Amino acid sequence: xxxxxxxxxEILIIILAAVVSMLVFALLAIWTRALNKAEESELLHDVxxxxxxxxxxxxxxxxxxxxxxxxxxxxxxxxxxxGDRPSWELTVEERRAAAIYENCKESxxxxxxxxxxxxxxQGAGVIISPDGYIVTNRHVTxxxxxxxxxxxxxxxxxxxxxxxxxxxxxxxxxxxAEGLKAIEIGSSSSLVPGxxxxxxxxxxxYTWSMAxxxxxxxxxMVSTDTGAVIPSMIQTDALINPGNSGGxxxxxxxxxxxLVSSIYSRxxxxxxxxxxxxxxxxxxxxxxxxxxxxxxxxxLDILSVELNPQIAEYSGxxxxxxxxxxxxxxxxxxxxxxxxxxxxAVQYGxxxxxxxxxxxxxxxxxxxxxxxxxxxxxxxxxxxxSVDITVMRNGRSIVLSGVRLVEQTEDNSRWLxx
Numbered sequence: 001x002x003x004x005x006x007x008x009x010e011i012l013i014i015i016l017a018a019v020v021s022m023l024v025f026a027l028l029a030i031w032t033r034a035l036n037k038a039e040e041s042e043l044l045h046d047v048x049x050x051x052x053x054x055x056x057x058x059x060x061x062x063x064x065x066x067x068x069x070x071x072x073x074x075x076x077x078x079x080x081x082x083g084d085r086p087s088w089e090l091t092v093e094e095r096r097a098a099a100i101y102e103n104c105k106e107s108x109x110x111x112x113x114x115x116x117x118x119x120x121x122q123g124a125g126v127i128i129s130p131d132g133y134i135v136t137n138r139h140v141t142x143x144x145x146x147x148x149x150x151x152x153x154x155x156x157x158x159x160x161x162x163x164x165x166x167x168x169x170x171x172x173x174x175x176x177a178e179g180l181k182a183i184e185i186g187s188s189s190s191l192v193p194g195x196x197x198x199x200x201x202x203x204x205x206y207t208w209s210m211a212x213x214x215x216x217x218x219x220x221m222v223s224t225d226t227g228a229v230i231p232s233m234i235q236t237d238a239l240i241n242p243g244n245s246g247g248x249x250x251x252x253x254x255x256x257x258x259l260v261s262s263i264y265s266r267x268x269x270x271x272x273x274x275x276x277x278x279x280x281x282x283x284x285x286x287x288x289x290x291x292x293x294x295x296x297x298x299x300l301d302i303l304s305v306e307l308n309p310q311i312a313e314y315s316g317x318x319x320x321x322x323x324x325x326x327x328x329x330x331x332x333x334x335x336x337x338x339x340x341x342x343x344x345a346v347q348y349g350x351x352x353x354x355x356x357x358x359x360x361x362x363x364x365x366x367x368x369x370x371x372x373x374x375x376x377x378x379x380x381x382x383x384x385x386s387v388d389i390t391v392m393r394n395g396r397s398i399v400l401s402g403v404r405l406v407e408q409t410e411d412n413s414r415w416l417x418x
Contacts, residue, residue, distance in 0.1 A: 093196075100198055100254045101210050107183035108200045108247055110150040110207055111140055111159075111173070124201040124247030125149060125173065126256065128185065128286060132177035135286050136246030137261055138164045141171040149175055152208060165285045165295035166410050168230055168277065169261055172289045183248060186255025188234060188278035191215050196252050197236055199260050199276075201244030213238025221372040222262060222275050231376035233275045234258045240274035249276040258282070284380075298381030298405030300389075302334045302341070303327040304360075305353050305417045306371045314346075315355045319392055321369035325357040326417065337403030340393065351417045361397065362390035371416065383407035 051060050090098070109125045111134075123140035127133070134149065141147070147159045159175035191197070192215065199211045217235035234249065240260055249258035258276030288295045305311065305324040312320035327341040328334045342354030360368050363377040364387050381387065386402040406412070 096252065097198065097210070097212060100250055100252075101200065103254050104183055104200060104248065104250060104256075105208055106152045106181040108152070108208065109134060110202050111136055111246065112148045112150065113142075113144050113146075123243060123245040124260070126246070126248045126259065127180050127182050128283070130177060130180055130182045132159075132175045132180055133162070133286070133290060134159060134173040134175060135259060135282060136171050136173065137259070138166055138169045138171045140246045141173070147173060149173070150207075151180075163289040163293035165289065165297075167297065167408060167413060168281060168285050168295065170259070170277070170282060170285045170289070170295075172286050184255045185279055185283060186251050186253065186257045188218075188232075188257045188280060190251060190253075191218065191234065191257055193217055197234075197238060197257065198250040198252075199236075199238045199240060199244055199247055200250070201240075201247030201260060203239075203241035203243040205243060211238045211240065211244070216273070220275060221376070229372055229375035230261075230277070230281075231372065231379050232278055232281065233261070234278060236274050236276065238274060281379075296383040297408040298378055298383050298385050298387070299408035299412055300334050300339070300378070300403070301329040301332040301406045301412065301415075302339060303415050303417070304374070305348070306374075307359060311348070311355075317359065317392070318395055319359060319361070321361075322392065323360040323368055323371070323374050324353075324355075325360065325391075326354045327357075333404040333406050337389070338400045339389065339391070339403065348417060353417055358391035358393050360389055360391055363387055365390075371418070378405070378408070381405055 048060065051063065055063070107127045109127065111122050111125045113122060122142075123136060125134040125136035125140070128135050141161060141164065145161045147161070148156050149159045150156050157176050159173040162172040162174050164171040195215050197213060197215055199213075200208060201211075203209055203211075213236050215234060216237050219231070220233040220235045222230050222233045234257070236249065238249075244260050245262070247260045248256040249260050251257040257279050259279070259282045260274065260276050262275045285295050303326045305326050307317070307320060307322045307324050309320045311317075311324065325334075325339055325341050328339050340358045342357035344355040345352055346355055360374070362368055363374075366373070366377040368374050368377055378387075383405055384407075386404050389400045389403050391398060391400060
């Protein structure tokens with residue numbers, strides 16, 4: 001029997017069916033591939049997310065074989081529009097600054113004298129403990145004993161002076177503790193020149209203002225109005241103005257690294273050179289004030305002269321740096337410790353000094369070449385402690401062990417000739 005061949009229409013149907021089948025298979029293949037890619041993408045997303053959480057961006061790049069020393073987030077990065085919203089997205093630096101302000105603002109107060117309640121206030125203060133202790137500058141509290149402190153929420157409460165340290169320009173107040181938020185105390189040792197710092201205060205009465213700058217220098221010696229020298233000050237270019245005094249200097253981790261203390265200015269306004277007391281100095285003084293009402297810093301009961309080449313040449317000394325012991329208090333601690341004053345009276349400017357005494361060259365092995373070194377060597381000592389003093393006497397260097405220190409006061413801090 002002869003096989004019948006398909007007609008024309010049947011061939012067309014067969015071809016169409018084949019084409020449809022091929023399209024279906026192709027679509028199925030594409031769909032399957034898309035599903036696989038979606039699963040792979042989701043899996044990759046989960047894996048990368050876990051890597052970021054465990055090792056951070058640096059770890060992710062290192063796993064990809066990209067050498068990374070560090071990742072730098074700069075506040076100079078161009079901000080981008082976020083999605084389709086006509087608003088700017090904050091940079092990492094801006095978010096950090098905003099977070100620091102938000103976290104610290106309630107720990108900063110405005111200090112006003114109870115006798116002169118004004119809108120501008122006298123300066124700032126920092127709550128250092130939840131039981132109501134507030135630290136500020138001595139020049140903010142002045143001779144007052146009773147104060148009003150304004151909190152960030154607008155409320156006010158009374159505060160009394162616990163004590164002050166004129167020499168380091170620190171005062172401590174005590175206020176009612178309820179609802180107070182203490183600042184987190186950090187360390188100035190984490191600061192390096194160039195790192196970012198922030199200050200919160202009330203410049204010219206503009207309350208709770210934030211300023212940002214960098215650390216311009218460390219271990220600066222700053223002279224006070226009393227003639228004393230404060231060592232180890234932090235220098236910053238953050239804009240500090242009247243009303244900022246007594247406020248916190250904050251590190252980039254949001255902790256207090258220092259207490260804003262003074263402005264170096266010819267006009268009285270900010271000129272780019274400001275100073276802060278390191279947090280370690282602040283807290284050491286505050287703890288002593290809370291415990292005893294004052295700071296009992298060590299000092300030598302001598303009349304001293306900062307040596308210079310002219311005095312050294314006139315006296316025939318072999319050294320021209322150090323602190324000349326002009327006189328010692330008879331029967332005092334320095335006298336009992338073996339320090340020797342001079343005997344040859346000479347006119348030196350407007351003062352009479354005595355030559356021939358010991359020249360102090362080191363205290364506890366800390367070299368002393370100037371008054372700045374002298375103040376720095378004694379700044380962290382306490383009254384009643386004993387120190388070893390290296391002196392040059394009759395051309396020989398000797399060590400006087402166990403010289404007992406008296407308490408430094410505003411008066412005996414001036415027992416020096418410049």
